[in-house]
Amino acid sequence: MVIIGNYQGFNIFEPAPEIIPASREKVDAGIAVNKRVLQNLSAEEKAAPAMPVTGTFLCAHAPDYVGTPTLLWDTAQWKTALEKLREKKIDTVIFQASVWNELHEVYYSSKKFASFRSWNVVEPMLLAARDCGMTVFLGGYGSVSGWSPLLTEQEEKEEIDRQCGCFEELMTYKELFDGIYYAPETAFSGVRNRQKEERLHNIYQTYFRRIKELAPEKKILISPASRWIPRKEQEFFEAWTSLFEDVPLDILAPQDSIGCGGCTLENISAMWQLWRRTADSLGITLWANTELFERLTFGGPEPFKNAEKERIFQQRRAVSPFVEKCICWEALYFDLP
Numbered sequence: 001m002v003i004i005g006n007y008q009g010f011n012i013f014e015p016a017p018e019i020i021p022a023s024r025e026k027v028d029a030g031i032a033v034n035k036r037v038l039q040n041l042s043a044e045e046k047a048a049p050a051m052p053v054t055g056t057f058l059c060a061h062a063p064d065y066v067g068t069p070t071l072l073w074d075t076a077q078w079k080t081a082l083e084k085l086r087e088k089k090i091d092t093v094i095f096q097a098s099v100w101n102e103l104h105e106v107y108y109s110s111k112k113f114a115s116f117r118s119w120n121v122v123e124p125m126l127l128a129a130r131d132c133g134m135t136v137f138l139g140g141y142g143s144v145s146g147w148s149p150l151l152t153e154q155e156e157k158e159e160i161d162r163q164c165g166c167f168e169e170l171m172t173y174k175e176l177f178d179g180i181y182y183a184p185e186t187a188f189s190g191v192r193n194r195q196k197e198e199r200l201h202n203i204y205q206t207y208f209r210r211i212k213e214l215a216p217e218k219k220i221l222i223s224p225a226s227r228w229i230p231r232k233e234q235e236f237f238e239a240w241t242s243l244f245e246d247v248p249l250d251i252l253a254p255q256d257s258i259g260c261g262g263c264t265l266e267n268i269s270a271m272w273q274l275w276r277r278t279a280d281s282l283g284i285t286l287w288a289n290t291e292l293f294e295r296l297t298f299g300g301p302e303p304f305k306n307a308e309k310e311r312i313f314q315q316r317r318a319v320s321p322f323v324e325k326c327i328c329w330e331a332l333y334f335d336l337p
Contacts, residue, residue, distance in 0.1 A: 122138070139180075182220065
């Protein structure tokens with residue numbers, strides 16, 4: 001549950017007051033566990049290989065904090081920022097969303113979303129990324145559909161229409177990006193929700209097939225949240241394989257959810273064993289989306305801070321045996337050690 005705040009002239013999501021106490025308790029417990037794990041690491045564990053982070057998310061502005069707004073950047077400003085990422089060995093960027101439905105914002109010249117407040121962000125970002133030799137996954141229509149406990153048939157149809165309509169408009173820039181990022185997030189709650197799974201499966205299957213029809217060379221990437229729920233491993237596996245069965249998804253890049261309390265350093269390896277099993281069953285590539293932040297508060301312009309370096313190193317160590325690539329959220333604002 002979210003409400004909409006406005007800072008520096010643009011909208012962001014903020015948690016509804018009623019969900020904050022339980023969320024605070026969960027996040028604080030996760031922070032305590034992570035500190036304990038780091039304190040107890042052996043010298044051998046600290047010396048284990050840590051896969052480098054070679055990709056990062058970008059955004060017009062972060063959807064739930066002020067961060068580094070790029071709404072008014074021109075191509076030269078984007079090039080300066082991307083060149084700094086290049087110096088950190090970043091070769092891949094994922095633009096989170098070209099439209100945000102609930103924020104009523106669009107970041108390119110759009111006819112379909114002409115009623116939304118508009119900024120020109122996508123084009124200068126793509127031009128700069130091309131000049132910097134970056135691989136680009138372009139996020140399309142963003143919404144909170146994946147967090148809804150119940151999607152109606154009408155909402156499913158609207159989501160498909162808006163996803164496809166946004167992608168068809170973004171094809172104007174097809175020579176400037178390599179893949180598509182599916183922006184709406186979701187997670188396994190610990191209980192199978194068959195109706196929701198069926199609705200999301202229909203959205204994924206219809207929309208991703210439309211992408212492959214119009215641009216078969218474009219890779220499709222998705223980044224769901226990780227929630228570690230003990231003794232629910234089989235249900236987790238069955239839920240995700242049900243969601244992605246017969247869906248032309250290329251890359252699964254789950255959020256490690258260390259920064260938001262969905263997973264901890266204590267169980268991240270077990271979490272990624274499950275993700276590896278899921279990706280292998282589906283025959284798709286597995287990446288890891290490393291969270292560089294730690295939550296401080298709920299709501300307001302700056303609810304997050306940089307995570308300590310050793311925590312980020314341990315996140316990377318834990319997923320290294322299981323993934324082909326590490327990306328992160330988001331290196332234009334948070335420190336990437």
